[in-house]
Every structure is written in structure tokens, then in C-alpha cells.
Amino acid sequence: MHRAFNITNCKWDNPSETGSAIFTRNSDDIRKSLEPFVTGQIVDGTKLTNHWFPVKKADVFISHSHADKEQAIRCAGWLKNVFGLEPFIDSCVWGHAAELLKIIDTEYCKITNTEMFDYEKRNDSTSHVHMMLSTALAAMLDATECVMFINTRNSITSKESIAKTQSPWLSLELGTMRIIRRRQPDRKGQIRNFTNESKEVIKASRFIAEYEVPLSELTTLTTSEMNTWKKAHEGSIHSQHPLDLLYDMAPEQD
Numbered sequence: 001m002h003r004a005f006n007i008t009n010c011k012w013d014n015p016s017e018t019g020s021a022i023f024t025r026n027s028d029d030i031r032k033s034l035e036p037f038v039t040g041q042i043v044d045g046t047k048l049t050n051h052w053f054p055v056k057k058a059d060v061f062i063s064h065s066h067a068d069k070e071q072a073i074r075c076a077g078w079l080k081n082v083f084g085l086e087p088f089i090d091s092c093v094w095g096h097a098a099e100l101l102k103i104i105d106t107e108y109c110k111i112t113n114t115e116m117f118d119y120e121k122r123n124d125s126t127s128h129v130h131m132m133l134s135t136a137l138a139a140m141l142d143a144t145e146c147v148m149f150i151n152t153r154n155s156i157t158s159k160e161s162i163a164k165t166q167s168p169w170l171s172l173e174l175g176t177m178r179i180i181r182r183r184q185p186d187r188k189g190q191i192r193n194f195t196n197e198s199k200e201v202i203k204a205s206r207f208i209a210e211y212e213v214p215l216s217e218l219t220t221l222t223t224s225e226m227n228t229w230k231k232a233h234e235g236s237i238h239s240q241h242p243l244d245l246l247y248d249m250a251p252e253q254d
Contacts, residue, residue: 001061002185003247004147004177006218010226012074019077023089034103043104045128052096053136058088059243061144063173065154066091072150082230083242088144090137090173097133101125137173142180146243149174149218157210164210171211178214187241219250 037048060079064072069091076087109121141147149155155170156163165171221229229249233242 001141001147001177001180002145002183003243003252004149004218005246005250006151006215006220007075007148007226008151008220008222010071010075010150010221010223012071012078016070016073016077018080019073019075019087019089022076022080022087023073023092034107045132048100049132049135052100053093053132055136055139055143056088057086058140058144059085059146060087061141061147062087062089062150063147063170064090064150065152065167065170067154068150068152071152075148075150083233085242088140090140090169093133093136093140097129100132101129104129133169134172137169138176138180141173141176145183145185146246147173147177148221149215151215156213156215163213163215165213166210168209168211171213174213174215174218175211178217185241185243187244219252221250225250 034043034048037044037051062072062075069089072089072091076089079085079087104125105117105122109117109125111118149170155165155167157166165174229242229246232245232249236245
């Protein structure tokens with residue numbers, strides 16, 4: 001990762017078809033069976049992780065609340081249509097984790113001759129799947145050049161001076177951004193042409209926890225700045241990488 005941005009009060013007025021296609025493409029590798037990864041009674045966790053949560057080639061990692069999935073899809077479509085960038089929507093991975101956990105629990109965690117689940121076995125399966133998910137998200141954040149966090153009331157719940165979230169996955173992603181290596185992108189030898197491409201009820205008893213998140217370390221972008229970036233790209237005759245334009249326009253604060 002090179003840079004991370006805090007996207008606030010943004011609305012993308014483009015249709016969501018392109019973003020939906022990206023979301024579907026990132027999600028279509030899902031497998032409905034554990035059988036290829038089981039030898040005897042042992043599941044090959046490494047192969048299972050690599051298949052269900054593969055690290056994909058992408059320019060921008062879109063971090064968002066699950067409730068903001070539609071915004072993330074529109075953002076992905078906008079990045080693809082305007083700049084030709086390849087986005088990755090993180091809820092593609094979340095969906096995989098839920099389906100994988102359901103398959104594992106049905107196969108391994110039921111109490112014999114009942115439809116009930118063994119509590120301790122489910123704790124074990126959840127730990128394994130969440131560790132796979134954590135590993136995949138960290139690897140994807142490290143491999144992607146730019147992160148865009150969609151900041152809404154769904155993702156940040158605290159009105160205090162210190163931003164907080166109730167999502168453990170957003171806490172993981174934003175926390176990982178602080179510790180993974182920062183790398184300057186190497187544009188040498190790139191022949192990529194960045195032109196505009198064709199369009200392709202909560203129960204009161206629920207356990208809730210809040211986590212502090214380091215938003216001060218992200219560069220804030222609003223609708224105005226995003227539109228300025230778009231105009232700069234359209235006026236550059238694509239002589240500069242679109243992300244380099246963004247970095248120049250919105251430098252990191254010391």
C-alpha cells in the first residue's frame with residue numbers, strides 16, 4: 001500500500017452496472033464444497049484460504065460498511081469508468097467468509113443426530129475462518145496501491161473526538177493500514193493506457209463492541225475533491241497515472 005484516503009459525503013452519480021460487474025467478477029470464484037481440500041479428516045487450510053480468499057490484482061481497495069455495499073459498488077464503477085482503475089470491493093471477501101463458515105459448520109459442527117450445533121466446535125470453526133479472512137484482507141491491503149475508506153454513519157458510530165467503529169472488520173482493515181509497509185509505486189516501463197473504458201432487524205441483546213480507528217492518518221476527500229481529480233485526469237490527456245494525479249492533488253499532511 002502507498003496511500004489511504006478517507007472518503008466523506010461522496011455521491012457517485014454514475015449507474016452501478018460497471019461496479020456490479022466488478023463485484024460479481026470478484027465473487028464468482030466461490031466454491032460450494034470442501035471436498036477438494038479434505039484429506040482424511042484434515043482440511044488443508046492453506047489451499048482453502050488461497051481458493052476462497054485469493055489475493056487479486058487491483059489498484060484501489062475499497063473499505064466500507066456492509067450497509068454501504070451499494071455506495072462501494074458505485075464507487076468501484078466510477079473508478080473504472082473514469083480512470084480505468086481496477087478496484088477491489090472488500091465485501092466480496094466478507095460474503096465468502098459467511099458462506100464458507102456455514103458449509104464448515106453444517107459438515108463438522110452439528111451435534112450427532114440433531115440439527116443443533118456444538119458450541120465449542122463452532123468456536124473452533126469461526127476462529128479458523130476469521131483467521132483466513134484476516135490473512136486475506138491483510139494480504140490484499142498490502143498488495144493494493146491505494147485504499148479508499150467510505151466514511152458514513154454506518155461505518156463510524158462515535159461522535160467523540162476519537163473516531164470509533166462497531167465493525168471488527170473495519171477495525172482490522174484500518175488498523176492494518178497503520179502497520180503494513182508503505183511502498184512508492186514504480187511506474188517505470190508501464191505502457192498501460194488509462195483512458196475511459198466502456199461500461200461494463202437487530203435484537204437488543206446483540207453483542208456490540210466499539211474500536212478506535214486511526215482516521216487522522218488518512219487523507220480526507222469529499223465530493224468536490226473527487227470531482228477535481230476527475231477534471232484533472234480528463235485534462236491531462238492521460239499523460240500521468242491517475243493515482244499519481246490524486247497523490248499530487250491531495251498530499252499527505254505532516
